[in-house]
Amino acid sequence: MENFTYAHNDTSSGERKTPTARFNVPALDEKIRSLRQSAFSRGIPTADDETLNFLITLLSAVQPENILELGSAIGISGSVMLNVCSNAHLTSIEREEGFFREASENFSALALSERVTQILGDAGEIIKTLEGGFDFIFLDCAKVQYVKYLPRLKQILKRGGILLADDVLLYGWLTGETPVPKKRKMLARHVYEYVDAVTHDNELTTTIINAGDGLALSVKK
Numbered sequence: 177m178e179n180f181t182y183a184h185n186d187t188s189s190g191e192r193k194t195p196t197a198r199f200n201v202p203a204l205d206e207k208i209r210s211l212r213q214s215a216f217s218r219g220i221p222t223a224d225d226e227t228l229n230f231l232i233t234l235l236s237a238v239q240p241e242n243i244l245e246l247g248s249a250i251g252i253s254g255s256v257m258l259n260v261c262s263n264a265h266l267t268s269i270e271r272e273e274g275f276f277r278e279a280s281e282n283f284s285a286l287a288l289s290e291r292v293t294q295i296l297g298d299a300g301e302i303i304k305t306l307e308g309g310f311d312f313i314f315l316d317c318a319k320v321q322y323v324k325y326l327p328r329l330k331q332i333l334k335r336g337g338i339l340l341a342d343d344v345l346l347y348g349w350l351t352g353e354t355p356v357p358k359k360r361k362m363l364a365r366h367v368y369e370y371v372d373a374v375t376h377d378n379e380l381t382t383t384i385i386n387a388g389d390g391l392a393l394s395v396k397k
């Protein structure tokens with residue numbers, strides 16, 4: 177058995193580590209593992225281990241059929257979601273053309289292209305045009321915009337559907353574990369507004385989860 181050390185707030189790796197991070201390691205297939213390695217080595221953003229593990233566990237139980245992702249990057253979380261939910265279709269939005277193209281290649285290499293609708297553009301504009309009926313939404317793009325997107329995301333989410341927002345504890349800034357750097361006060365305020373909104377919304381039931389960099393799990397009543 178591994179020697180016990182208390183890992184909470186260990187920022188030596190540059191990442192926020194929760195006390196549970198060491199246990200919450202996702203089982204990923206070899207192709208996705210190597211895509212993640214490539215993303216990490218090139219500084220491309222992608223969900224951390226604990227977040228991905230939570231996503232896999234949750235989706236294994238819920239098995240949504242119509243998933244929306246805001247922020248595809250190179251398609252890693254999208255591919256993981258599709259692998260877990262064999263009957264699902266994914267609509268994934270990304271505004272960086274290079275990431276969009278690379279995600280397209282990755283979906284194709286993983287034989288997932290037929291189950292994905294990729295949309296290139298600004299998520300805020302695109303969600304206005306989507307028909308809706310999503311039973312799972314993974315919100316993982318510009319954090320300052322989360323609160324602005326919320327009213328529309330609620331409209332396009334089915335009753336009983338789940339809205340999962342990533343990175344809502346922002347390196348521990350929102351829980352007071354670490355002080356908010358002066359330059360990031362605006363970002364912290366916007367994310368706080370999102371957390372405040374979803375935890376006080378009569379149409380949602382929400383739990384804030386201390387996994388990864390913080391997740392807001394909201395279910396539409």
Ligand SMILES: C[S@@+](CC[C@H](N)C(=O)[O-])C[C@H]1O[C@@H](n2cnc3c(N)ncnc32)[C@H](O)[C@@H]1O
Nearest residue numbers: 221222223247249252253270271298299317318
């Ligand atoms: C954290 S990364 C997504 C990681 C991906 N979900 C994963 O786990 O593999 C956030 C992505 O959102 C994209 N993004 C940021 N703001 C956006 C916006 N307003 N509209 C669409 N995409 C946006 C960024 O270009 C970036 O690729």
